[in-house]
Amino acid sequence: MDNNHDAGQDSQKILEEFKKICESFGIKLTYQRLEIYRILLEAKDHPSAEDIFSRVQKKVPTISLDTVYRALATFEKFGLVRKFYSLDEKARFDPNVFPHFHLVCIKCHKITDFQWPEVEKKSLPSVAREWGEIKERYLELRGVCKDCLKK
Amino acid sequence: MDNNHDAGQDSQKILEEFKKICESFGIKLTYQRLEIYRILLEAKDHPSAEDIFSRVQKKVPTISLDTVYRALATFEKFGLVRKFYSLDEKARFDPNVFPHFHLVCIKCHKITDFQWPEVEKKSLPSVAREWGEIKERYLELRGVCKDCLKK
DNA sequence: AGATAGTTGAAAATTATCTTAAGTTAAGCT
DNA sequence: AGCTTAACTTAAGATAATTTTCAACTATCT
Numbered sequence: 504m505d506n507n508h509d510a511g512q513d514s515q516k517i518l519e520e521f522k523k524i525c526e527s528f529g530i531k532l533t534y535q536r537l538e539i540y541r542i543l544l545e546a547k548d549h550p551s552a553e554d555i556f557s558r559v560q561k562k563v564p565t566i567s568l569d570t571v572y573r574a575l576a577t578f579e580k581f582g583l584v585r586k587f588y589s590l591d592e593k594a595r596f597d598p599n600v601f602p603h604f605h606l607v608c609i610k611c612h613k614i615t616d617f618q619w620p621e622v623e624k625k626s627l628p629s630v631a632r633e634w635g636e637i638k639e640r641y642l643e644l645r646g647v648c649k650d651c652l653k654k
Numbered sequence: 655m656d657n658n659h660d661a662g663q664d665s666q667k668i669l670e671e672f673k674k675i676c677e678s679f680g681i682k683l684t685y686q687r688l689e690i691y692r693i694l695l696e697a698k699d700h701p702s703a704e705d706i707f708s709r710v711q712k713k714v715p716t717i718s719l720d721t722v723y724r725a726l727a728t729f730e731k732f733g734l735v736r737k738f739y740s741l742d743e744k745a746r747f748d749p750n751v752f753p754h755f756h757l758v759c760i761k762c763h764k765i766t767d768f769q770w771p772e773v774e775k776k777s778l779p780s781v782a783r784e785w786g787e788i789k790e791r792y793l794e795l796r797g798v799c800k801d802c803l804k805k
Numbered sequence: 806a807g808a809t810a811g812t813t814g815a816a817a818a819t820t821a822t823c824t825t826a827a828g829t830t831a832a833g834c835t
Numbered sequence: 836a837g838c839t840t841a842a843c844t845t846a847a848g849a850t851a852a853t854t855t856t857c858a859a860c861t862a863t864c865t
Contacts, residue, residue, distance in 0.1 A: 531831055531842055552822080567845050572822065588739035592821070592852070606785045607792075617781045622773055627795070630768045634757045637797035644778070646788035682811055682862055703852080718814045723853065725812095743821070743852070 517541050528581045538562050539574045543584060543598040549605075549614040551593040589614060589643060602640070608648035617644075679732045689713050690725045691749075694735060700746040700756075700765040740765060740794060755793040761802035768795075 521540050525532040542558045543550075550558070556571045575596055578584040585597040589607055599616060602623055606615040622642060631637055672691050676683045693709045694701075701709070707722045726747055729735040736748040740758050750767060753774055757766040773793060782788055 533831070533843065535844070553820095565845080568821095569823080569846080570844060573843085576823095588741070588743065590739070592739060592743045592745065594743065594821085606782060606788075608786065609789065615785060617779070617785070619779050619782075621776065621779075625772065628768070628770050628772075631757060631770075631795050633800075634766060634768070634795075635759065635797050635799040635803055637757075637795045638760065639796040641794040641796055643792040644782050644785075644788045645790040645792055646786050648786040649784075652786055684812065684862075686813075716814080719852095720815080720854080721813060727854095745852085 604642040610651035759799035
């Protein structure tokens with residue numbers, strides 16, 4: 504009961520938030536985009552387009568994979584999501600657009616967010632400053648996660 | 655003249671080195687592998703499989719792209735090269751297997767090696783230590799390189 | 806030199822992603 | 836509330852990166 508109620512509240516909040524965002528950017532608010540965005544916000548595992556597609560399909564059975572790709576591209580264009588590549592050729596999508604880094608398991612490919620303020624803020628080495636204008640620090644710590652260590 | 659002579663010496667060295675490596679790992683030494691490896695050692699730009707293919711083709715016109723893919727996979731398996739993904743779904747290959755980081759231009763996608771010992775050696779944050787066993791630090795500084803800034 | 810296991814090249818299969826074309830819908834206007 | 840229009844969605848097919856299959860070949864060991 505409580506869960507349902509909370510879920511309802513969350514959905515409402517998400518919908519409102521999303522509407523605002525779409526309005527402010529002039530993105531047309533469609534059912535499929537809303538559901539894709541909702542799935543993304545819920546996802547904590549940095550899903551691929553295919554992952555997102557199969558999750559959204561449960562809610563919107565007629566949706567096509569192309570729509571997912573297009574919606575994600577649109578979201579990325581407006582800074583609503585971050586697209587990145589890690590250990591394989593599949594793009595991953597991250598609804599967390601604030602600076603943060605990733606812990607990547609080389610066994611199960613699970614990706615977890617983490618912060619490392621010292622690296623985030625450390626002043627750049629001179630080679631980097633001379634190379635050009637740095638806009639972003641992309642850091643992955645790769646290894647074997649606890650779950651996979653147990654096996 | 656001098657250049658030719660030096661190139662000859664280099665090739666000789668590379669060949670000897672590569673032979674040793676192949677022997678020690680039990681990799682069969684073929685002409686195509688040798689040329690692929692040579693191109694890789696010469697390359698400073700983190701080429702894709704396709705890039706490597708078109709360079710090797712000049713020397714070995716009958717080589718196929720599949721062979722390049724297979725050779726690179728073999729090299730990677732034995733730790734002779736590093737495979738990684740950056741801004742797009744194309745794998746890049748790096749003959750430098752020692753710890754180092756990358757400067758990545760978001761305009762021209764050029765990738766340059768650099769060192770940042772302070773980050774390389776800094777002790778991991780506790781979240782990371784609790785997450786599992788970290789094996790590698792993968793860092794990219796992304797921005798616009800000097801050449802692209804001029805345009 | 807001959808056997809054998811690993812390697813190559815060609816072609817086709819797979820996987821990820823994008824494009825095109827035609828019908829559909831959200832958003833603004835009335 | 837209905838009309839218009841540009842943007843959106845779907846389906847199908849196109850493209851790009853990578854992998855697999857299989858028959859022919861070759862490096863290495865004997």
